Amino acid sequence: MIDYLKKNKQGIYLYGGSLLAFILLIILAVSSLNGSPLDSTINQFDNKTALDLGFATIAWYAIFILTGIVIGATLSYFEFKKVGWDTEKLFDGLLFGVPLSIIGARLYYVIFDPNPHYETFMDVINITNGGLAIHGAVITALVFLIFFTKKKKIDFWVMADMIAIGFLVGQIVGRWGNFMNGEAHGPVIESQFILNILPNFIKTNMTTSTGTIIHPTFFYEGLWNFTGLVFLLITRRFKLFKVGDMIGLYLIWYGLGRGLIIEPLRTDPLYIFGLKANIVLSLSLFAGGGVLLLILKRIIFKDQKYYKEMLVTHEDNPI
Template identity: 30%
Template sequence: MFPYIFKIGVFELRVYSLMYLIGILMTLYFVKKKGQKLGFSKELIENLIIITFIGAIIGARIYYVVLKWDFYSRYPKEIIAIWHGGLAIHGGIIGGIIAAYLYCKKYGIRIFQYGDMVLPFLLISQGVGRFGNFANGEAHGVPTITPPSIIFKVKNVFPEFWSTVLKTFGLKNNPVEVSKLMDLIKEKGALTVQFQGKIYELKEYVPWGISFSPKYNPPAYQDFGTLPVHPTFFYEMILNFICGYFLVRLWKDDKNIGKGVISGLYLIFYGVIRGFVTCFRADDLMIGFLRAPHLASLIMIVIGSVLVYKGKNKGGIL
């Protein structure tokens, strides 16, 4: 929508980068305060958060490249072109955990003590970061004219469904042509399309869709022209803030730090949030015919449940 705040020559201050910075500074501020209260030096906490962030960026990129290997195997120079986009949150979580674990092991810190201190603010920071996705016009949802029964299928059939829609109405797969669909719907009230032996109706199912203009040629416009799409970045932002608030309430009590319960709840909360939002996403990574975030979220929920159980019933772990 507005990817940068200002631009001077080749330099531009991007909203997405600013959201990252806000998230890091917020996390540093609160975790340093808690860490010093629990006997950790502020330098140790600063280094740990920076190392975790670097590990998360590396992990997010590796995860994305592996699941998009068909593209990157043909264009290997693009593997390091992180400025062209291509970071996956689940890879970031894995990379951040690995980096934090290695650093904590080196300095004798209990990994779940660190996790319980930082993860409430990571969840809130993820919510802040989703505003950057909105500014970039990325991580967007499917058009709001998509029937719910297509959105909530376990198998991701949306690409095949969308191809059928365009073919049915004789539209080419480009922004200008796709944008005509809304005019057709307004003219006729609703459209119908046959897909996999069933008749589906195309109409505005929710009124809060967001339409992206061609001004900055964002991914959402490239995919669906000016059709209103589900604001998945806002769905996730709101849910992250709500769950983050609950985790911060637990974080305030020092007795909850180090048991692993907060860390487990983070995994459960974000697993559920991302699993839900993924149903609406138009650009998710795939593993075979399944959406990669659904598989990763399921693993997060299982691991998180184990951590919460052990933390609550066995006096903490590790």
């Protein structure tokens, strides 16, 4: 165990530091709460604003989204070095990929919004109160990645595997912006078991004006994604998965969790042809697409290396 800790010292610092920064941000955000955003007296409170500069305000939602992007980008930076790639290419990708993904996330939300209220172009691009859908971001990012990796002459599958980790990190961190906005929740909790195990500060902020506590689906999704993240971070250092497998596994894991667990509980769903869009697309495009990807890869790309074999060095690697 001691030898393992010594060999993976850099990884422990990297992931441990990221986790600590995330926890401290949650503590800071929660300490600013001055009333449940679900309370009927919402006008007395403002849990959405982190900083009021007078001439502009900065929302907690934006801070959590950006923090997720920064942590994901930091992990990708060190992974770029592990495979011997020029890290400048990563920064080029972030420069274009992040804005495009945010645009994709917003357009997805606007297209499938069951209660459209967009009268002007500014209404369409206004994300100050939320209104981003991760499905749109993932789809946009993967399409962008096809062109970007071809232009930069780097392996699409390896890059996609790195992006899978970034997606999970961004989703875990970003969901806490929904918590501060009092959105992305489910119906009233009927299970006493769930009430007993939920942290008090979450129950407080998920309490309605009638005194009932509603399902914090953002929290459930975060736990589901965290489990998937830990699994991928550990297994990618062994000869279990070949390049491109992790993006497929991510799509399957997230698709099943979102389609079968989270979305059925959500009270603010997006719709497509009268059906909950995120259930349909999570199970078909994500989970189904992930399964199809893994199958086709083994038929078309038979001689791919294991992800571990792509690393420049196999010793002293982060988890």
